[in-house]
Amino acid sequence: MGHFVPHTDAEIAEMLAFLGLSSTEDLFATVPEALRLAGGLAMAPGLSEPDVAAEMGRLAAVNAVFPQLVCFAGGGVYDHEVPAATRSLTFRSEFVTAYTPYQPEVAQGVLQMLFEYQTMVARLAGLEVANASLYDGASALVEGVNLAVAASGRSTVWLSRGVNPSWRSVLETFSAGTGHELVDVALVDGVTAWPADGQVGAVVVQYPNYLGCLEDLGEARRAADRAGALLVVVSDPVSTGLLRSPGSFGADVVVGEGQPFGTPMSFGGPLLGLFACRMSHIRRLPGRLVGETVDVEGRTAYVTTLRTREQDIRREKASSNVCTNQTLIAVACAIQLSWLGTGGLRELALRCARGTRYTRHALLGIDGVAPLVGAPTLREFAVRTPVPAATVVERMADEGFLAGVALSDEFGGGLLVAVTERRTRAEIDQYAAAFEKVVR
Amino acid sequence: MTGGAPGGRALSAPIMGRAEEPTVFELSSPGRSAWSFRTTGVPEWTAEELVPADHLRPEPLALPEVSERDLVGHVTRLSARQYSVDLGAYPLGSCTMKYNPKLCDDAAGLAGLAGAHPSAPAALTQGWMELLADLAARLCAITGMHAATLQPPAGAAGELTGLLLMRAWHRDQGRQRTKVIIPDSAHGTNPASVTLGGYTTVTVPSDARGCVDVAALRERLDDDVAGIMLTNPNTLGLFEEDIAEIAAAVHEVGGLLYYDGANLNAILGVTRPGDMGFDIVHMNLHKTFAVPHGGGGPGAGPVAVSERLAPYLPGPLPIVGDDGAWEWFTPARSIGRVHSWHGNALALARAYSYILANGGDGLRKVAEAAVLNANWLRQRLRGSYDMPYDRPGMHEFVASAASLKRTAGLKAVDVAKRLLEEGFHAPTVYFPLIVEEALMIEPTETESPQTMEALAQALERIAADPEGASAAPRSTPVGRVDEARAARHLIPTWDARPEPRTSE
Known part of the structure; x- marks a missing residue:
């Protein structure tokens, strides 16, 4: 549709005339004839803004995100608040x-x-x-x-x-x-x-x-x-x-x-x-x-x-x-760091660590769930699960949770769980209850 | 083109803030805060209970302590000291600073796209996977290639990805090669990427017409050449008319052709790198496909390849599985990941929405108007500036202030700083390196004929009245900046200031 080219046809004609050219095709005279794309791009014509918005909205709606899916996944990307x-x-x-x-x-x-x-x-x-x-x-x-x-x-x-x-x-x-x-x-x-x-x-x-x-x-x-x-x-x-x-x-x-x-x-x-x-x-x-x-x-x-x-x-x-x-x-x-400030950064880390401890404790209370390793953790931890971690993630999605990141064989399997300041006690309790159900 | 509305031209100077803005550290006041967190009901264990003593931070990390209102004032005042495409024309050669449609902002802001964790199983991210796959398909259609990776987060990352694809290919041909040829007019990222790709750079000169000297290229071609990296149109804005001959010669010695897509805007819907004989193509979606540049990123530098190189692409890639759903697939001979996840996904979504809005017909109009604007301005300025390669070009052209420097002491940098006073952003200066006092001008297709007229008049005024140009710019937020002092007395952080002021 060329929505974003401001030139009117008359202006294009005037500018071409200034260059001594008669058509826009003449602008590409230095492109060898044999290399020119005959018939243009094999692509549908342009869409209006509302039509683009509708298509992007359709693609976005297919993905499962918060609040449909409460996030306990990390592994480098975390569900923190953006104020x-x-x-x-x-x-x-x-x-x-x-x-x-x-x-x-x-x-x-x-x-x-x-x-x-x-x-x-x-x-x-x-x-x-x-x-x-x-x-x-x-x-x-x-x-x-x-x-x-x-x-x-x-x-x-x-x-x-x-x-x-x-x-x-x-x-x-x-x-x-x-x-x-x-x-x-x-x-x-x-x-x-x-x-x-x-x-x-x-x-x-x-x-x-x-x-x-x-x-x-x-x-x-x-x-x-x-x-x-x-x-x-x-x-x-x-x-x-x-x-x-x-x-x-x-x-x-x-x-x-x-x-x-x-x-x-x-x-x-x-x-x-x-x-x-x-x-x-x-x-x-x-x-x-x-x-x-x-x-x-x-x-x-x-x-x-x-x-x-x-x-x-x-x-x-x-x-x-x-x-x-x-x-x-x-x-x-x-x-964001200025918005957090000295006190806010400490509070953020503290809240992540508290949520993580609470979640870890809840999961380790479930039959067959055990720590993957013994070293102390802070804001993310790994557990061994009675059914494969990928299965846990799959089943937990039906319960409304992104349960974590399923670890590869390199780590002997297991599930990596991250808890940010956004997770409430109620969400964590529901998560643990669902977890108990799906690993049974 | 006189008498039109001022359409499109925006003067920056009167609106941009002249007052110095203190750093956020100087605005800090102990105990003040802006933060606010969700009420969670999670037990409030202390730091000492949560962290082993030998790991626990002895005192809180010092950050600015400001109210939200002070923070908003600070950042907003800084924003008033910043030129941008939304404010006015930005004819920065090689950078394609076109207008960034707002509908693309909306697309990237959709919660269903921005809120997705990248580790979520494929079944939960089908919309993202369809978007990425269709974007890759459209980029292949535009470039005439077979398959693409969207992982590289910027053009230079795309270049290095392409060179590693080249390495993997030659390894599987039985012998590693050592050299990559680049023209003397190439972007600096090309030779830097060549080094990181494990190759040695061999430079090929340009001929008198500004294109690759084909005879000199032939002298440099042997079976130790892994490939050649070309920008077409090149950095002088000229189409490499001998590209078919170049491709045949490079392929004859078993080398591959790499297309630096920095200037792809000029040829959208007109010709395709794949049809020219290129094997590997990177695109700068932040140039050609209107992803806003963000003051220096994030961009996106997808790489598309011909069929024989497809098995080497970084994975995972989205493909349609047996059950019709999208699934992740890593090609058999993949060089491996080049990004922690799937690249700058939201930038990819912006580019996708831009391509949908333009369609095949709109993209062709983009190239036409970009080339029209550049040629019009070159023709218009011939009387004012040297045009070392004065013939029809593509989306940009390189003028020179060499004569003005000799006759009036007006250097390229002075022209740039004077143009800032005139309310426009400056062109790229002193690049490409093969042009003395180079002024590389790329108007882009989104600037109206009226803006082009105003830009031409401003450049003509500067050439006609060089008096006092070395004192420019005078109406900008700060005057000419002492760059030498910045390097000599390095102050890279607020804490490194010679008389450290504490935030207390």
């Missing part, structure tokens, strides 16, 4: 419809939001510097490992099996190009058992790990020191409201998934890759970085900086190929 203020501010069209801030004089809005974001992400990590975002936790992990390998000069990586398996799989995909050698390090009763010796470039651990267990980061730091490696910690930023920061345990690089702060689950995207490191590694930092400076009149201003690391300048020697990142999601994260 009205965060939604409304994030979707201001000044942020939504801006490009990457290449002209800082007219991009102070996005730039200052990113500066505030970097400050808060660095504090969450307990490190000195954070970048302006990456695509998702998995891509942040890939970049973290690339940094560690480049900084250490060693391409072997000890990768805890407690790291999100989907993220490990992404790391493996990209290692085909970089040539990193990934060595899986097994879990013993839920926490990583590091090798006693060996020289590697990176030691990668998740805190709390994929099964929800609290890893011993001090032990991971010592393993990294023995191996001459950098310590890369995959950190759940919500848990940081209660837990010591990875930086306080000696992490060199901290990565994580920022979706819990202000972004709905969105079928897994857009997400937000959090990335922080020590100042000593700043020349290897991937992606964009915003810095504070002044304008010609000495007023405070913000600008993307240390640009010589980036692909458009350094080309094949760049620290990363990242160009477009997840700026709008980073803006949402900064707004």
Whole structure:
């Protein structure tokens, strides 16, 4: 229908005449005749706005979401509240419809939001510097490992099996190009058992790990020191409201998934890759970085900086190929962290931990349901079930619950359950009652 | 085109805030808060009861302590210091900053799409799977390819995905190759991705007409070349007329052709990368298909491939199962995942709604109007700026301020900053690297002839009156920013300010 092209037929004719052309087809004279698409695209004509809305509404209605399905699934994407203020501010069209801030004089809005974001992400990590975002936790992990390998000069990586398996799989995909050698390090009763010796470039651990267990980061730091490696910690930023920061345990690089702060689950995207490191590694930092400076009149201003690391300048020697990142999601994260504030972040983590303990206790009271591993957990936990976890998830959907994430054989099966601040005692009680019914 | 309504042109300067905005940390006041959580009735165990002592944070993490009203004021004032497509024209070359239809916002905001957890079993997400599968099919129809992955979350991620597909293909042909050829006019992401893909970049020069020098390309082709990455139309906005010959030559040595879809907007419904001989295509849905750029993302960079490469695509992909329902499928020789889930799904939903709204006929009109606007503006500005490749082009063109710099000291950066004063966003400057004082201008199809006229007049005024341009911009929220100082005295966080002020 061409709804969004403003030109009238008369205007098109006038512009063509200015170019000495007689038809729009003439505009494509440099496209060889043999390559032109005869008959146009094999696609239905355009729809009106209400017709598009109806079709999108039909597709949306087919998916089972809250409140039809009460969510107890996590595994990297969590059902947290997105308050009205965060939604409304994030979707201001000044942020939504801006490009990457290449002209800082007219991009102070996005730039200052990113500066505030970097400050808060660095504090969450307990490190000195954070970048302006990456695509998702998995891509942040890939970049973290690339940094560690480049900084250490060693391409072997000890990768805890407690790291999100989907993220490990992404790391493996990209290692085909970089040539990193990934060595899986097994879990013993839920926490990583590091090798006693060996020289590697990176030691990668998740805190709390994929099964929800609290890893011993001090032990991971010592393993990294023995191996001459950098310590890369995959950190759940919500848990940081209660837990010591990875930086306080000696992490060199901290990565994580920022979706819990202000972004709905969105079928897994857009997400937000959090990335922080020590100042000593700043020349290897991937992606964009915003810095504070002044304008010609000495007023405070913000600008993307240390640009010589980036692909458009350094080309094949760049620290990363990242160009477009997840700026709008980073803006949402900064707004949400400000909305939470010091007290709200702690309260959020506390509420998740309380709900998790309550749910875990309720499930472990059911015949045949047992902890998958023994290590202490915080906001997510795994249980063994008398019927396969995938079956539990399937049956629980009929009861109105997304019961959790069915774990793969790598973990010996089991169900991973996450409880956020949104879950009420009544929902949890109903969940446990339904659970008891379906595993019988 | 004079005398029309000011239609479409928006002056930014008078509405954008000049006042400095303190950081949120400076607005913080101890004990103030905005948060509010659901009443749950869950027992209120203490932190000490829930967290082992050696893990427990000794003191709360310091974040801003502001009221909701203060937060809303702060962010809204910052938004007034930000230029955007909704505010006015954004002729940033290679970025395709077209208007983003609001109906796509509505589509992405639907609870049934935004509220879905990605681990939910296929039976519970049939609508999402149908959407993704139909989007992939339509992208294949548009590009003339066989199958697509929607996982790559941005163009550069698509490039790297494509290069890993290339690696997997050559591995299965029995021998890994080492080189990838890219033109000297290529985007910087191309060589950066080549390195991460485990290949070495070989650069091929452009000829005097601005296209790949085919003779020079032939000299570089051997059986160690894994492939070539091309943008067509290229970054000069010119269609690579020899593309069929290039494709044949690369295929002859067993190499593959990679299409960088940054400029796909120019050829929608006109010609297709698949018909040109490309094997791998990435698309930037945040350019061509109107996903708003978000100040730098999220975008989406799907990759479509020819039939022989389909078995290598990242999985899982939605396909129709025996019972007619959608199910997830991972191709036999898959290179593996490139995203934790299914890519930037809501961005994909936006692009899908845009494609539905335009349809096949509308997409062709997009290309026509984009090419018309660019050629009109190039023709119009020939008297004011150098046109190093002065011939009919596609959706963008590269002008040069080289003569103006010599005669009047007016550099490309000065033109850019002056244009900000005129109420427009600046073009891309100093790219592509092969053009001196480059001004890369892409008007897009959504700017009206009246806006084009206003943009042309503004650029003509700048060229005619270069006096004082080095002091521009003067009417923007801040004046010219000291970029060198930002790098020399690095302040990447509020805590790194030289005189740290606490939030207390």
